[in-house]
Amino acid sequence: MLSLIGFRPLAVLVAAVAVVSTVSVIAPQTAAAAPVPAAPAFGSIIDPYSEYQSESSCDPTDKPGPLALRDLLVDTYGPATVYISRTCSSGGSSGHYQGRAMDWMQDINDPTDRDEVETFLDWLLATDQYGNRNAMLRRMGIMYLIWNREIWEAYDSTPSWQPYSGSSPHTDHVHISFGWDGAYKRTTYWNPSASYPAVPLCPAPPVQPAPPAVNYGSGLGYVPVTPTRLLDTRRSGAGVPARCRVAAGGRLDIKVAGVAGVPASGVGAVVVNLTGVSPDTATWLGAYPAGTTWPGNSSVSIVRSAISATLVVVPVGSNGMISLRNGGGRTDALVDIVGYHPLSAGTLYTSTTPRRALDTRAAGGRFAGRETRTVALGQAPANATGVIVNLASVDPSASGYVTVSAGGSGATGGTSALNMTLGRVVSNRAYVALGANATLDIHTSAASDVLVDVVGWFGPTGSRFMPLTPTRSFDSRNDIGGLVRFTGGAAQELDLLAAGVPAAATSVVMTLTTTQVSTSTYVTAWPHARPRPPTSDLNVVPNADTSNLVVSELGAGSLDVVIGHGRADLVGDVVGYFR
Known part of the structure; x- marks a missing residue:
């Protein structure tokens, strides 16, 4: 994929020819720690993670972002060989054809090269003083990285290093692909003044009228929907007009009726996965019906700079909306809808004594990174259409996510059921539709043990x-x-x-x-x-x-x-x- 055929090398080899032709043998010395690049002072506004942008077109002109990063690498680590553009006759698709990808030639078997690369990558992916994760990578507008048989994708819902199985193992170079904003230096790394002041706070929504009284009758059934993200404050247009953070004590209203397969009327409550992302200080988010006074509840608790999710069931309030309240520091918030309780129809629920359906520590072995596995739930009867389970990740190799969907659906991203945290056992409830033969598909973004406990199922009879x-x-x-x-x-x-x-x-x-x-x-x-x-x-x-x-x-x-x-x-x- 990244062969050197057709590249136009950037001659940044500044050592003299005489030095190149002279070989000296000296006693080995302990290498000094590799430096990190110099960076400007930033405010707390930070660029969103780069989305995936197709690399299929051709414009083999070196773009400003890769050129500037090349110069930064040379200033930091000395003479370097860097390749950017590739001629369009080389075949396949690559950011090199658009002049927005670069290969920094470093050999993993050379201790100095390896130290420089890993120090640089750690710097790119570090959390900054404002709690912004992967700060320098985002500020440079980098879309993905490949090094030593692993890939790091900014457009993944929970980015982390994952196994890479492309034709090149990338053990003799680091591949760095930029989004278009990064390619043209339209990011805060090259424009640090744009990082001041703080990330704008989400505007306060208008006051909603009190919702009408609802007669739930003898109770509500349940209908699953394809999990869909209704809110992501990190991205313009994803439930907010522009990228913003929820203020301490702030409120957001989210439309949940008439969207994502949920009817516009006749809905008593919705089931959503609520995630808090990188708050300035520890905080919590509480979900409740729009148009009502916050009842004093909390739905998910998040420590500073972390990502935490909890499933919640919320009555639908005014104008088909629910409200979120943020208790503490400024935070980003995500809302994924997974199902709803209609005022009529829907499946019924049968509870059971919790039963462990999967424990990879005891049988089957750990999930590999990006592995999808179909799990049969022998606990559910033949007429069950969905289940409520408790999911847990144990000893993940990296922070990441777990998705769970109906068996055979092949769903592996877009929304997550569980956010894994390195060094922690993390659990979350999930309402999930069943596939053929009472099966679930479980996908992990990073290697981990996974536990699944069945606590009940939906079907034609029950509560x-x-x-x-x-x-x-x-x-x-x-x-x-x-x-x-x-x-x-x-x-x-x-x-x-x-x-x-x-x-x-x-x-x-x-x-x-x-x-x-x-x-x-x-x-x-x-x-x-x-x-x-x-x-x-x-x-x-x-x-x-x-x-x-x-x-x-x-x-x-x-x-x-x-x-x-x-x-x-x-x-x-x-x-x-x-x-």
């Missing part, structure tokens, strides 16, 4: 959903719901009847959040007075509030909850129930 305005029902910090601070191994009862869930309810739907955790541990919730299952609902660490949606069968109107060890506080917001 109907009754949405509630999110209500804070439990908080061990404030003696709400009769809870006290949890101690490892000591279960406490969550009395859902006292929290307003009727006795006819068979299962509860609630957001559980841990805070002030003393040590890495897990949380398990199960029906009161029944045997504790060998599964978990949250995987938590110190110094990071963690949330997950819990859908659990009730025992005598209550749940039992335990943490594995250590101490922690627990907060619970009830969002609905099945009956």
Whole structure:
């Protein structure tokens, strides 16, 4: 793909000919650490990740961005061989044909070359002082990198190094492809004044009227949709008019009815995956019906500079919208819709004792990076059309994402069900349609072990959903719901009847959040007075509030909850129930 045939080399070899023809043998010395490039001072405004832009046309003229990066490499590391344009007769497609890709010739087997490349790549992908991930790569408008049999794609939903199997292993050069803005230096690295002041805050939406009263009757069924991104504050036009960040205490309204396969009317509630991205400080996002007062709930908790997602179920408010409230530092937010509860029709829900359908640590082996695997769920009956599962990633090789879809769908990107974090076990609920023979397709962007616990399924018979305005029902910090601070191994009862869930309810739907955790541990919730299952609902660490949606069968109107060890506080917001 990147052979040197047809390239026009840029002669940046500044050493004298006499030096080239002279070979000296000297004793090896410990190499000094490679330097990093000089960079201007930036404000906190940063470019979005470059989208993939086709490399199929031809204009073999070296563009300003690659030329400027070539000069920066020479200034930093000394004489270098760099190739940019390739003649259009070379065959195939490549950014080299458009003058917006470059090859920096460095040999992975040469310790100095390798140190320089890896120092440079670490610099490109580092988080800056504002919490912006992969800051220099974004500021330069770089679209993707290839080095040593791995590729890093800025247009991936959760970018990370992934295996690369192209014809060249890229062990003798680094390939760097630019988006068009990067190619023409229309980015903040070359225009640092554009990075001041801070990223604009998302404009406050107009006040919505109070939503009309809705009669849910005997309850609601469920209809899945193809997962679709409705909001991405990092991109203009993706639910916001222009790139912005949600202000501390700010609100956004998101249209959820009449879009992405959801009817414009007759919808009682929606099921969405809510993600917070790189907040300035630790924060949380709460989802609730548009046109109502924020009820005091939180749906997903995010630590500074991290990416965290939680599935939420939200009643539809005014004008077919839901609202998001940001509790703390400025943050980006994503909303992916996965299904809805119509006022009539839809499938019904049957809960079950949580059962582990997949544990790659015990059977099947770890997922490789970018592997898709079809998993059969023997727990679901033949007439089941969808399932509710708890997903967990364990010991991923890099931060990334997991997608889950109906077996045979082949869906591997666009939205994610779980955001993996290097060094953490992360879990999230997912509502997923089933494929033939009760199967799911699971795809991981990076190598990881994966756990799947089935907690129930949708089909022609079962219980109907009754949405509630999110209500804070439990908080061990404030003696709400009769809870006290949890101690490892000591279960406490969550009395859902006292929290307003009727006795006819068979299962509860609630957001559980841990805070002030003393040590890495897990949380398990199960029906009161029944045997504790060998599964978990949250995987938590110190110094990071963690949330997950819990859908659990009730025992005598209550749940039992335990943490594995250590101490922690627990907060619970009830969002609905099945009956």
